[in-house]
Amino acid sequence: MTYATVMVSLALDQSNEARLQVAGELAERFEATIVGVAAAQFAPPLYFTDGAAAQSLIDREEASIKKRLADLEVQFRAATSARGGRMEWRSAMDFPARFVLAQARCADIIVSGGQSPAFSDAFALASPKDLVMQAGRPLLVVPDKVNWLDLRSVLVAWKDTPESRRALADALPMLRKARDVTIVEVPERDDDRSVVMAGVTDVAAWLARHGIAATARVSEAGGGETAAAQLEKVAGDVGAGLIVAGAYGHSRFRELILGGVTEYLVTQSIRSVLLSH
Incomplete structure (x- = not known):
């Protein structure tokens, strides 16, 4: 048994450096393909408007999310390109957990960041608690302060x-x-x-x-x-x-x-x- 495909779940509102570093090392050690995934969904405010103002707000927020997802792709490719292995990028306007769980079918292992004890935002973050319960794949949780895969x-x-x-x-x-x-x-x-x-x-x-x-x-x-x-x-x-x-x-x-x-x-x-x- 080996890891042929390593998937790394990136977040819009958290640091991704540690999980990218560890996922890259893992893919390099096992000569695996690395797949970056990210998603986010527009979260309407509690007090919403309607008509043209509402559509304008939705358009602005969705454009912002698409820009941030594009920035994550740039970060992913910059972090993994130097390793010389095979890479893929997948992103969508969707609930993060739902999207990552769907993509997990192609992975042998999923790399994620940890999270604070506070309740997480389901519109912007694929919680590791949800991933481990539903992915059917092992989950490697990487704290933000970890900077390498220490297997000593x-x-x-x-x-x-x-x-x-x-x-x-x-x-x-x-x-x-x-x-x-x-x-x-x-x-x-x-x-x-x-x-x-x-x-x-x-x-x-x-x-x-x-x-x-x-x-x-x-x-x-x-x-x-x-x-x-x-x-x-x-x-x-x-x-x-x-x-x-x-x-x-x-x-x-x-x-x-x-x-x-x-x-x-x-x-x-x-x-x-x-x-x-």
């Missing part, structure tokens, strides 16, 4: 769920290029640590059969720390440049309301994160 140390945040199993399989091409791989599980309060360790060890053995040496680890009790805080501590200990995790192993509603590992990884992590659902 990769942390696999394991939970014995379908989402984690899928993420691990989706990450195999990157794991093969990593120098160090650590698999960690943060146990629930009532879990038997020996059983948890046996499961993590089983996953390490599975990776070994794919030619990937990995260290199995079970997080120590966190003294009231959340699972996300414990995971971040382990990531710091091993110097992880990338975290691999299953997305929304619990219901998305529960994580949105109560917080959870996926919410943390999308909104707060200082590291790149590969997520699958």
